[in-house]
Amino acid sequence: MALMIYNTLTRQTAPFEPLKPGEVSIYVCGPTVYADSHIGHAMSALVFDVVRRYFEWSGYRVRHVMNFTDVDDKIIRRANEQGRDPMELADSYATTFLEQLAALNILPATAYPRVSTTMPQIVAFIEGLIVKEAAYPAPNGDVYFSVRGDADYGKLSRRDIDDMRSGSRIAPGEDKDDPLDFALWKAAKPGEPAWDSPWGKGRPGWHIECSAMSLHELDAQIDIHGGGNDLIFPHHENEIAQTESLTGQSFAQVWMHNGMLQLAGEKMSKSLGNLVTIEEFLQHHSADVLRMLVLTSSYRAPLTYTADVVADTERKIERLMSALRPATGGLAEGAAADSLSVVVAKTRAAFRVAMDDDFNSAAALATLFELVRAINTSRDAGLSGATFEAGQATLRELAAVLGLRLEGAPVSQTAAAPFIELLIELRADLRLAKQWALADSVRNKLAALGVTLEDGPNGTTYEVKKLTNQAE
């Protein structure tokens, strides 16, 4: 059973074959760090984290590169507004983003290159393009890529050069031979950070960084290049043009693009201002919630984000976690054990089939929910011991492939724990004495404080829900 991946370049789903056996190279476009990152950025990182985890679980060695754009017009403008140094501002947002990725249980990439630290490779890349006559320096100190010189330009976004509206305009100060051409290098303007180059002081255009970083950190040819589908044009189109013009080889063999996160029916974006930052989200919800939200639908489709959906997602996680509660019975084998074992084996196979189908995480989750039911059923039947624990271990293992932690609030570490337990003891006495009104009153008042009591056959358990958000 082969892993199938949808490739934007071919618009088809095809079996994945790595360029080098047993190894996968992935380059994912990261954010421009000029403001707080929002959960749309997190969605993209989560999608490719799942891809990465599934490859690793399947036995591949993964080389995973994510860049930071830390030299950019918006960074410079923002820094000037705030009277800060542009590089310091970018570094600060990049550091925060890395911390948030960790908080979201996203595995660290193999490398996080930045424009500012890749300058020699970028300059060399541009020089190479000029030598190949794919690019030309302009009198004003800019360097442009010759789009019309690139025969297959437009193959990723399926655009015809002559249909492009943007082709009709040249911005003030530009010095292009052709309006379609885009900047590889921009001559320095007063008050901007600038680097030395054969064409004078200046800084790179946006697209060249990813071509240079990918070549530098990975290889001329890579397996997968990823990013949001808003990057297909012009960013990824231009990356292909640059890299393939320089190397003469095809660049990424598979192009993967995630859909946009939709807030109130629109793409969440910094320029629209309709955003929920990662920080805001994590103040109210656990990392698993955002991940589950992403996993529930196809990574390629737009993701609906509303308060209702978030609330539903919280419940889904509780449902998954319900299977991780301890056994309550004392049966180690029998019919319950046998049927659980069957479901465990089925789940493992079905999970792989689902993920092999272009990382169909929604279908993969469905298999986990079936396992949850089987585990709970076996617990109700009194199963405990090795088979029961193996079922739970499988659930944890497969959930971890998706990056779900499935950790509850650390109840035992709550400062209130001894007092809650004391109340439960007292209430047990009240129940023995059939003092139902008082016993219910204790339960209701604790519930109002965020402590949920559940009376089971082997005593009362409790969960702390909202005493604190910091526990997340």
Added chain:
RNA sequence: GGCGACAUAGCCAAGUGGUAAGGCAGUGGUCUGCAAAACCGCGAUCCGCGGGUUCGAAUCCCGCUGUCGCCUCCA
């Protein structure tokens, strides 16, 4: 205007030729002093609308309507 996606039950959503996964919500039941949790049962005769191809279509083709993305910075 050009290019590209998408439209499945109250909500989210999988499913790309063989007769509709899963979750949430709702609802009936088992269990419980009650409740909660868990478990069992119930929900689209139908997949935006209209045509067509096919023995057979949510799935393929054409048209229409609607939503979204890109064409300028964007995960």
